[in-house]
Amino acid sequence: MTETLRPDLCIVGAGSAGLSVAAAAAALGVPVVLIERGQMGGDCLNAGCVPSKALIAAARRAHDIRQAADFGLGAPEPQVNYARVREHVRSVIGAIAPNDSQARFTALGARVVRASARFVARDTLEAGNVIVKARRFVLATGSRPAVPDIPGLDTVPFLTNETVFDLTRRPEHLVVLGGGPVGLELAQAHRRLGTPVTVIEAGRALGHEDPELAAHVLAALARDGVVVREGATVREVAGEEGDIRLVVENRGSRTELKASHLLVATGRRPVTDGLELAAAGIAHDEHGITVDQHLRTTNRRVYAIGDCAGPAAGGRRFTHVASYHAGLVIRSALFRLRPRVDMRAMPRVIFTDPELAVVGMTEEEARADGTRITVLRWPLAENDRAQAERRTEGEIKVILGRGGRILGCGIVAAGAGELITPWTLAIAHDLKIRDLAELTVPYPTLSEISRRVAMSYYAPSAARPMVRRLIGLLRRFG
Numbered sequence: 001m002t003e004t005l006r007p008d009l010c011i012v013g014a015g016s017a018g019l020s021v022a023a024a025a026a027a028l029g030v031p032v033v034l035i036e037r038g039q040m041g042g043d044c045l046n047a048g049c050v051p052s053k054a055l056i057a058a059a060r061r062a063h064d065i066r067q068a069a070d071f072g073l074g075a076p077e078p079q080v081n082y083a084r085v086r087e088h089v090r091s092v093i094g095a096i097a098p099n100d101s102q103a104r105f106t107a108l109g110a111r112v113v114r115a116s117a118r119f120v121a122r123d124t125l126e127a128g129n130v131i132v133k134a135r136r137f138v139l140a141t142g143s144r145p146a147v148p149d150i151p152g153l154d155t156v157p158f159l160t161n162e163t164v165f166d167l168t169r170r171p172e173h174l175v176v177l178g179g180g181p182v183g184l185e186l187a188q189a190h191r192r193l194g195t196p197v198t199v200i201e202a203g204r205a206l207g208h209e210d211p212e213l214a215a216h217v218l219a220a221l222a223r224d225g226v227v228v229r230e231g232a233t234v235r236e237v238a239g240e241e242g243d244i245r246l247v248v249e250n251r252g253s254r255t256e257l258k259a260s261h262l263l264v265a266t267g268r269r270p271v272t273d274g275l276e277l278a279a280a281g282i283a284h285d286e287h288g289i290t291v292d293q294h295l296r297t298t299n300r301r302v303y304a305i306g307d308c309a310g311p312a313a314g315g316r317r318f319t320h321v322a323s324y325h326a327g328l329v330i331r332s333a334l335f336r337l338r339p340r341v342d343m344r345a346m347p348r349v350i351f352t353d354p355e356l357a358v359v360g361m362t363e364e365e366a367r368a369d370g371t372r373i374t375v376l377r378w379p380l381a382e383n384d385r386a387q388a389e390r391r392t393e394g395e396i397k398v399i400l401g402r403g404g405r406i407l408g409c410g411i412v413a414a415g416a417g418e419l420i421t422p423w424t425l426a427i428a429h430d431l432k433i434r435d436l437a438e439l440t441v442p443y444p445t446l447s448e449i450s451r452r453v454a455m456s457y458y459a460p461s462a463a464r465p466m467v468r469r470l471i472g473l474l475r476r477f478g
């Protein structure tokens with residue numbers, strides 16, 4: 001029997017974006033219907049952030065064992081058991097899953113419907129045997145791997161982020177297609193777990209990042225033994241399970257590359273299939289569901305957020321972006337405010353080792369903007385804690401505008417994802433470099449790099465003859 005529901009808010013997709021809206025709305029006592037056709041928690045919990053970071057943590061332990069001799073410790077080569085590593089990954093997912101579960105959201109007061117949603121009219125949606133007529137809808141249907149159109153690829157078994165975390169045996173040779181965050185995080189993790197890994201990147205690896213910062217990450221990957229072939233194109237794929245052959249073209253010459261496993265990590269595509277967006281007058285294209293700066297679609301009662309939303313949503317696909325969107329939609333849909341998407345202080349982190357964290361403008365973006373900028377740098381090798389930990393690869397790079405205004409910061413370091421937060425705060429609150437230079441930071445910590453780079457702004461002034469004369473003058477007063 002069909003049931004008709006009339007909530008204030010109907011959310012499609014129980015991933016990072018949808019769950020954040022549902023939790024906030026339910027906490028405010030707003031009637032909510034949450035529709036999910038797959039697993040609660042979406043990509044982040046089941047096939048993205050959580051399993052990748054759990055795998056990276058296991059790989060880091062293997063790496064630490066191999067590095068033990070540098071610290072005067074004897075340790076044998078780590079015995080990696082892929083099946084047990086998989087169990088570790090699953091148990092981390094299991095530990096977090098209750099936060100995203102149907103039981104939790106039902107207890108919070110949301111009505112959770114486990115079915116595929118599709119619009120039947122501008123204000124009506126159908127999911128299983130439920131009809132939903134809501135005052136507002138939020139589409140949070142996420143993204144899926146974009147699979148390139150390479151001859152033969154559809155004839156061989158290949159992995160994506162949806163299947164790679166299920167490996168129970170060490171691949172003999174993993175070839176990764178795509179040198180973006182997904183490709184490189186997983187390439188390094190598998191290499192450290194003992195798998196030979198080759199990355200094939202059509203352009204430049206970490207091509208969206210500052211080349212100077214990306215170079216540190218690529219140097220670390222090379223030291224680990226990951227082979228990264230940039231400017232390489234796969235022309236053809238053939239073979240079968242365990243025996244995949246790729247024809248790779250690089251600077252005009254073609255070579256054959258053999259792989260036991262192939263991981264496709266060549267970007268993401270928004271998920272809109274089955275939604276019948278046309279029935280609700282909602283426009284979309286290959287970049288996502290069309291939204292304005294308030295995350296409204298072309299149907300004013302419908303919002304789109306998270307990975308499925310088009311470029312005006314900020315053009316970045318991260319879990320924290322999804323929850324930021326959720327906050328904007330709550331203010332807009334429930335409090336009738338009109339907040340705009342503002343990505344100026346939105347950080348991003350690539351969880352390789354060392355990590356690469358960025359907030360605000362890169363040097364290239366600031367120069368393209370025509371702003372007169374000052375660039376500050378401080379190498380990690382000048383940090384005492386980094387030396388003690390033997391983790392000196394990296395640097396902090398800060399972009400300043402007029403009067404020492406902080407426009408952007410990029411950090412490559414172990415734990416850069418943690419170190420970026422004061423810079424995020426600085427940009428969000430329009431702080432000046434002086435504010436960072438005046439901070440007292442505990443010694444010896446990696447955080448000192450932030451103060452040291454800030455202080456370097458004043459180094460040229462300290463050397464000025466006028467400053468020296470002033471100090472001499474003041475000395476005379478005792």
Ligand SMILES: Cc1cc2nc3c(=O)[nH]c(=O)nc-3n(C[C@H](O)[C@H](O)[C@H](O)COP(=O)(O)OP(=O)(O)OC[C@H]3O[C@@H](n4cnc5c(N)ncnc54)[C@H](O)[C@@H]3O)c2cc1C
Nearest residue numbers: 013015016017037038042043044048117142306307318319
């Ligand atoms: C390997 C990997 C690692 C990542 N690591 C990080 C990281 O470290 N940090 C970070 O910030 N981001 C990371 N990301 C990105 C992050 O996972 C995504 O940005 C985030 O999961 C997007 O959340 P979402 O809610 O928009 O989409 P999703 O999590 O994909 O959720 C969408 C949900 O909608 C459901 N759905 C779709 N269509 C319908 C329908 N018609 N009816 C009902 N339900 C539907 C789907 O089943 C799904 O559960 C990573 C991504 C990958 C692939």
Ligand SMILES: NC(=O)c1ccc[n+]([C@@H]2O[C@H](COP(=O)([O-])OP(=O)(O)OC[C@H]3O[C@@H](n4cnc5c(N)ncnc54)[C@H](O)[C@@H]3O)[C@@H](O)[C@H]2O)c1
Nearest residue numbers: 148178179180181182183201202265266267317349350351
């Ligand atoms: N740490 C994190 O927060 C994190 C981690 C992983 C993913 N993510 C999110 O997931 C998104 C997707 O990541 P991604 O790495 O899949 O995509 P991406 O678009 O960032 O990188 C894909 C790479 O593949 C290359 N490529 C495309 N087609 C190719 C082909 N046919 N052959 C060889 N190379 C090809 C591109 O040049 C690009 O460098 C990220 O942008 C990010 O939003 C975040």
